[in-house]
Amino acid sequence: MHVTVVGTGYVGLVTGVGLAKMGHNVICMDIDHKKITALRQGQIPIYEPGLQELMIECLERGTLQFTSDPSYAYQYANLIFLAVGTPQHPDGTANLSYIESACDTIAAHLTESALIVTKSTVPVGTNERLRARMAKRLPTGIEVEFASNPEFLREGSGIHDFFHGDRIVIGTENEKARLWLQELYEPLEIPMFFTDVRSSEMIKYASNAFLATKISFINEIANICQKTGADVEAVARGMGMDMRIGSQFLKAGVGYGGSCFPKDTNALVQIAGDVKHDFRLLKAVIEVNNQQQEVLVEMAENVMMLTGKKVALLGLSFKPNTDDIREAPSIVIAKRLLAAGAIVRAYDPQAMGNMKRVLPDLLYTSAAEEALQDADAAFLVTEWKEIIHIPLKRYVELMKTPRIFDGRNVYSLQEALEAGVEYYSIGRKAIG
Ligand code: NAD
Numbered sequence: 001m002h003v004t005v006v007g008t009g010y011v012g013l014v015t016g017v018g019l020a021k022m023g024h025n026v027i028c029m030d031i032d033h034k035k036i037t038a039l040r041q042g043q044i045p046i047y048e049p050g051l052q053e054l055m056i057e058c059l060e061r062g063t064l065q066f067t068s069d070p071s072y073a074y075q076y077a078n079l080i081f082l083a084v085g086t087p088q089h090p091d092g093t094a095n096l097s098y099i100e101s102a103c104d105t106i107a108a109h110l111t112e113s114a115l116i117v118t119k120s121t122v123p124v125g126t127n128e129r130l131r132a133r134m135a136k137r138l139p140t141g142i143e144v145e146f147a148s149n150p151e152f153l154r155e156g157s158g159i160h161d162f163f164h165g166d167r168i169v170i171g172t173e174n175e176k177a178r179l180w181l182q183e184l185y186e187p188l189e190i191p192m193f194f195t196d197v198r199s200s201e202m203i204k205y206a207s208n209a210f211l212a213t214k215i216s217f218i219n220e221i222a223n224i225c226q227k228t229g230a231d232v233e234a235v236a237r238g239m240g241m242d243m244r245i246g247s248q249f250l251k252a253g254v255g256y257g258g259s260c261f262p263k264d265t266n267a268l269v270q271i272a273g274d275v276k277h278d279f280r281l282l283k284a285v286i287e288v289n290n291q292q293q294e295v296l297v298e299m300a301e302n303v304m305m306l307t308g309k310k311v312a313l314l315g316l317s318f319k320p321n322t323d324d325i326r327e328a329p330s331i332v333i334a335k336r337l338l339a340a341g342a343i344v345r346a347y348d349p350q351a352m353g354n355m356k357r358v359l360p361d362l363l364y365t366s367a368a369e370e371a372l373q374d375a376d377a378a379f380l381v382t383e384w385k386e387i388i389h390i391p392l393k394r395y396v397e398l399m400k401t402p403r404i405f406d407g408r409n410v411y412s413l414q415e416a417l418e419a420g421v422e423y424y425s426i427g428r429k430a431i432g
Contacts, residue, residue: 012083092266150204156321171200222427232427315382392419
């Protein structure tokens with residue numbers, strides 16, 4: 001099979017490298033020439049653990065190629081994975097212009113019939129619309145079939161998730177497409193779930209919306225814990241031991257971010273709206289999340305004046321092990337700190353390059369300890385190992401005032417008490 005993967009972002013690159021590692025001949029195509037040039041030289045423009053090593057192995061073995069030439073990418077392709085971005089429009093709807101443009105280019109270059117597999121997250125009905133759009137543009141005698149194969153990888157563990165995901169969802173009503181994809185994925189020994197295209201498209205949105213709901217739920221519980229004297233860590237633990245609830249995604253914090261949850265929850269509200277359904281629950285989830293991103297700074301404003309104060313902002317990526325800052329809570333927090341007149345010294349092991357483009361006014365440091373030196377307050381925003389392993393006694397030694405606003409509940413209250421720091425966290429008693 002000639003496999004082409006369209007888009008070399010987090011999803012496309014992991015998919016292309018994963019398929020190449022499985023032994024398929026893969027061409028990865030991107031319109032970004034600079035990215036392709038770097039990838040050909042074995043450099044990846046994103047941070048994803050293990051990806052670069054595997055990519056170099058596949059390049060050397062000759063199972064992986066990169067191109068920005070559409071005729072080379074599509075001419076002989078039988079199996080084409082769409083992994084281009086589907087960001088949100090200002091009104092929350094999914095922007096399908098990249099995927100439509102990719103399909104138009106494919107239609108202009110295909111010389112054989114092909115199966116197009118949509119990995120990008122797209123609203124219900126999009127695969128059907130793309131198929132109809134392409135049918136008008138294809139040369140006579142060339143046909144395309146579409147299958148939906150939503151992606152569930154988590155940034156930071158993308159390679160692991162490719163080879164050991166919980167499930168592979170495939171939506172198709174075409175028997176030949178089903179057999180092709182079954183054969184392709186069978187060696188991974190991951191449970192496969194086959195369904196119709198529309199249900200498959202919806203599974204992706206429903207899954208992300210459900211996970212976002214769990215996060216906003218526990219954050220609301222945390223906010224009530226804070227006022228009632230309960231401890232959200234104990235509450236989440238006790239809840240999570242119930243197998244029907246499960247312990248994952250019950251971690252109180254400063255809200256979710258990233259390139260998926262915010263845009264996919266907004267898109268699902270719009271998808272529901274299009275069929276005259278008011279998705280009240282999901283609207284509340286989004287609203288709770290927006291407010292949750294503000295709680296850490298509000299907590300700080302209740303106990304100190306931020307104007308002119310030196311604050312350390314530790315962790316910028318929306319979660320650990322990625323350089324992705326799209327919709328990261330750190331952006332909301334940093335902007336509020338700057339607006340309050342604080343001098344913000346920021347550190348992140350991987351995401352500072354991306355953040356410098358968005359917030360050039362932060363002072364970037366080359367280590368967490370440098371940000372903490374003489375600081376009046378520290379804000380813990382992303383739970384990178386390197387950050388959560390800083391012993392509390394270092395805060396005491398380095399900071400002018402050892403005052404910590406912990407958005408990820410990294411330390412136990414007992415540790416904080418013993419270390420003698422001022423400690424404010426989410427849904428737990430303050431140690432002042
Ligand atoms: P990304 O923004 O990191 O990468 C998209 C890539 O597509 C870019 O390199 C861009 O240059 C390229 N591109 C755009 N138009 C193109 C075209 N016409 N032809 C070829 N390349 C083109 O995106 P991503 O984070 O990998 O997400 C891709 C899709 O997967 C989105 O729909 C997203 O919602 C979904 N998804 C993402 C994740 C994730 O963790 N990032 C997880 C699951 C699903």
